[in-house]
Amino acid sequence: MRKKVTLITGACGEIGHALIDHLAEQKSGPIVTLDLQDMHDAQRKKVAHVKGSITDKALLEQLVSEYEFEQIIHLAALLSTRAEFSPSLAHRVNVEGTLLLLDIAAEQSEFRQKPVQFLFPSSIAAYGMPDLETKAAHPKVKEWEWNYPTTMYGANKLYCERLGIYYSEHFKQLAEEKPVMLDFRSVRFPGLISAFTVPSGGTSDYGPEMLHAAAQGKAYACFVRPDSAIPFMAMPDAIQALIGLAAAPADKLTQRVYNVTAFSLTAEGFRDEVAKHFPKADVTYEPHLKRQGIVDSWPVDTDDHKARKDWGWAPDYDQERCFAEYLVPNIRARYA
Numbered sequence: 001m002r003k004k005v006t007l008i009t010g011a012c013g014e015i016g017h018a019l020i021d022h023l024a025e026q027k028s029g030p031i032v033t034l035d036l037q038d039m040h041d042a043q044r045k046k047v048a049h050v051k052g053s054i055t056d057k058a059l060l061e062q063l064v065s066e067y068e069f070e071q072i073i074h075l076a077a078l079l080s081t082r083a084e085f086s087p088s089l090a091h092r093v094n095v096e097g098t099l100l101l102l103d104i105a106a107e108q109s110e111f112r113q114k115p116v117q118f119l120f121p122s123s124i125a126a127y128g129m130p131d132l133e134t135k136a137a138h139p140k141v142k143e144w145e146w147n148y149p150t151t152m153y154g155a156n157k158l159y160c161e162r163l164g165i166y167y168s169e170h171f172k173q174l175a176e177e178k179p180v181m182l183d184f185r186s187v188r189f190p191g192l193i194s195a196f197t198v199p200s201g202g203t204s205d206y207g208p209e210m211l212h213a214a215a216q217g218k219a220y221a222c223f224v225r226p227d228s229a230i231p232f233m234a235m236p237d238a239i240q241a242l243i244g245l246a247a248a249p250a251d252k253l254t255q256r257v258y259n260v261t262a263f264s265l266t267a268e269g270f271r272d273e274v275a276k277h278f279p280k281a282d283v284t285y286e287p288h289l290k291r292q293g294i295v296d297s298w299p300v301d302t303d304d305h306k307a308r309k310d311w312g313w314a315p316d317y318d319q320e321r322c323f324a325e326y327l328v329p330n331i332r333a334r335y336a
């Protein structure tokens, strides 16, 4: 009999790193991880790690022959900046890779006669505000508003959300008998900030980069203007959001894609927080026109009242607590 497991793709990235620690601490059951990288030493014993690509169909089939996936947490993706340098690779990974996994989850749901839960982190990149006036006039966007992403990554995320809904609600809709379908659930994350890892390949990276540089006594040239505003969230809240949505009873969910947010901050506001804790922080501004354009297309904040109402989402860390209680003490310890 195949072993029942949770599959985490892209497990060596920032979210995966925090999620594995959380799940291992909760003793929540066996985990198989898949990533192009080797698993970090500290986490090797917590999971069964497979090094490989989510676009490798033969590898995925081999995994299906060994394991029964009860839950798939699909984190693997090329982020917004990285994806602009290799758009077709991004499409292969972000869309075709997701499609392969959805196919597996759909097949498994039918085979088990029980839905496989498919958790998908989406992003504020799924939005596209046409200009700064519109961004200022609509500071808190709802899930279905302004879904006009300008990046490959954003377009990929938005489309995969739709694919997830299709596979959960309309799959094989012309068949005589309705199949047991997978259970797709997604959160649209803002820029995430971890005290333990530094992001790469994203466009919201200027926030965490600024903080980690200051903690190491390094100068930092921020690649967006001081007035650039987007939402951010502490990594523990991102994990809490994924776990909370996964645990929610299906009949409480009125949609499959939920905004979650914690606090909205301009780059200057971010710098002020950093300087409060690291008074010697040396931050200058050297806006990169193209990356600035991406950040300008993302909303100032998102409206997450549906997540709050349907499954009790609420972040633990507002701006003050995020810096004072989570980021700064842990970053100080990390670079001490």
Ligand code: AKB
Pocket (backbone or CB within 6 Å): 079, 080, 081, 122, 123, 124, 125, 153, 189, 190, 191, 192, 201, 202, 203, 204, 205
């Ligand atoms: C990125 O900047 O691409 C990501 C995101 C906002 O999804 N951090």
